[in-house]
Amino acid sequence: MPTGMAATGPHVLRKINAAAVLAALRDADDQTARVSDLVLATGLSRPAVTRALSTLGEARVIESLPTTTAQVGRPAVRVRFRAELGHVAGVDVGMHRVQVTVTDLAGTVRAVRRETPPSDATGPRLVEMVRATLAATAADAGIDPAELWSVGIGTPGIVNHESGEVVLAPSMPGWSGVPLVAELRDWLGCPVLVDNDVNLAVVAERWRGEASDNLLFVYWGERIGSGIVIDGKPYRGASSAAGELGFIDLVTPIDTEPPNVGDGLGAFERLVAAGAILREAMSRCEAPLRDRLAGGDLAPLFEAAAAGSATAMAVVDTIAARFARGLATQILILDPERVIIGGGVSRAGDTLFDAVRTHLGRLLLVPVDLRASTLRENGVVLGAIRMALDAAEDRMSALL
């Protein structure tokens, strides 16, 4: 094409149509569809869909499935997106857990690894651990890490999600400014994107969860943070620092000097994040429940409460009351349509959430729709995968 000529004409049109047909195919159940389904989904004519399918077939992005013989008349051609064409990885990096999930291009999980960093892991050692876990998970999925099309990473702290730099991560000492993205990009040779973990959990709720257009998502796990969706769009604030519920101080008495924010965990995290729940339970429960909690897993506490243990129920009620106090401040400010609680503690079940709802009642001016996330502890990684899949789009369209 001569310099300065605009990129138009039949070639470009075919590419656009192919991309539209591909998008419709990937949105379909099992990523398979008949031509007539694609005509309906794209609004293109049947000949245009057929031409697009032939472009996609030549690029080996799709394949035709064997036709079923049970049908009367001309058998309908069924095509399938070849999701195995490439892989992406989603990574959740925190102080207490590194999770890597590798999926195909349809987001179907191929391998998962969860590792626990040593408690004294520094920034560079954590980067090393991410690298090793990525390599191992890729191997589990039967690929070389260099074959990954893109990697998405979620991590605590305030992330400049354009530059990929972690600007501030008070809950992870030594993590701010670590060149995580640059190092992984050099190693893998593919796009590596990073965002705040809670923001990614919100992305996941919108992709595969129960997000509404005006949503408050609260991450409740080893840390506490929140993500805000307003009019269907993520709201990040003026400095990408919105939603820092974990740093709200409801504990230091008024007229007493509060500790400096940003030294380690936030005040609300110290009050009611997973570690605080465990300490509260260990100090109030007795054997055998106490022994079952010693490993650090909170599930036995919530099970005992659900089974009617008075002590466990009392601990759960204390936790629910504390959590409701912080959540209420944020609901009074934002008045969201719906509140979804994600993170590890969201797996606690109805005993905890019914108690949170009861305590919230007396703190709010307007009732709120509160629910536990259906994504359990996988929210951050799912959001990271969604971000990686979006980045993989460019490579896909270059094939056409």
Place this chain on the structure above:
Amino acid sequence: MPTGMAATGPHVLRKINAAAVLAALRDADDQTARVSDLVLATGLSRPAVTRALSTLGEARVIESLPTTTAQVGRPAVRVRFRAELGHVAGVDVGMHRVQVTVTDLAGTVRAVRRETPPSDATGPRLVEMVRATLAATAADAGIDPAELWSVGIGTPGIVNHESGEVVLAPSMPGWSGVPLVAELRDWLGCPVLVDNDVNLAVVAERWRGEASDNLLFVYWGERIGSGIVIDGKPYRGASSAAGELGFIDLVTPIDTEPPNVGDGLGAFERLVAAGAILREAMSRCEAPLRDRLAGGDLAPLFEAAAAGSATAMAVVDTIAARFARGLATQILILDPERVIIGGGVSRAGDTLFDAVRTHLGRLLLVPVDLRASTLRENGVVLGAIRMALDAAEDRMSALL
């Protein structure tokens, strides 16, 4: 025009052009302009502007000003919007103050009255007081209340700003459900609109203050509330209940049952609104300052602090520290670009706001641009006037 015919043609076009020219004229300094200014401001041709001016002149919406003789060549015609053509009123109704301001159609103030309701004023008596103050202020402006083109009202509580009903007003007992709008509409026979007072103060900041596109406005007076602007648009929440900072509870110790929200003033209001500042000052300051405060005006406290009184400075610092605790929770959630403090306490001056900034420093992850409103105690009324002027537009365009 035959039924079913669309409203197009030269008549409609002339009306649209006249409205555009009028809008440009009203935006101009002193609401006066030359034809060439209006050509520039509207993008219309000179003949179109001239035709529009003749339409506006026939409707007596504008008038030509006497031409100045000092100029060389053909004297430039200067026109003026006849803002005196009509009047609107803005009303601020609270437990402790009813303010009515009457302006002309350019928003220029013609009369102001401030009344203090008796401390036991009920809903109906407050409506009666609004009515009497409206009548008196209209008389001060030289008009009959029935001549008002529209009235805007700001009031505490959660207001359904479509129906004009006050849904919930915990800080004003007996105020919810009072048929304020219906009664005034029947009496005046003009549009009467009502909105939450703090929302209107935000409207005023955007009209005549220092609003930015991502703004947190905090009203600090007899009550505390906040208004949020996101991407240049007011954010009201799912139930018009966003920004209820006054109801945040930072006082009840954790693991203690908090009082029910919605019984009178909110916990944060009880801690640090004007009444609480006065109580704190009265209990700690001595004569003669104590005597000067007895009337209820806080100005002597802030003047004494600015003049170096150690006790007054200590009181101001206590108040600043408390206010910073609540403000920090909201900033941690919203991460606004700018924070503007309005309401009566915003007149306190630098001593208070410097202390607030200092205390905020240790509570925030990211520094914030905090400033006192330049609108002083007039924010709510100005917002109500802006709302009334918007409603008056319809009547104006019916003249053309």
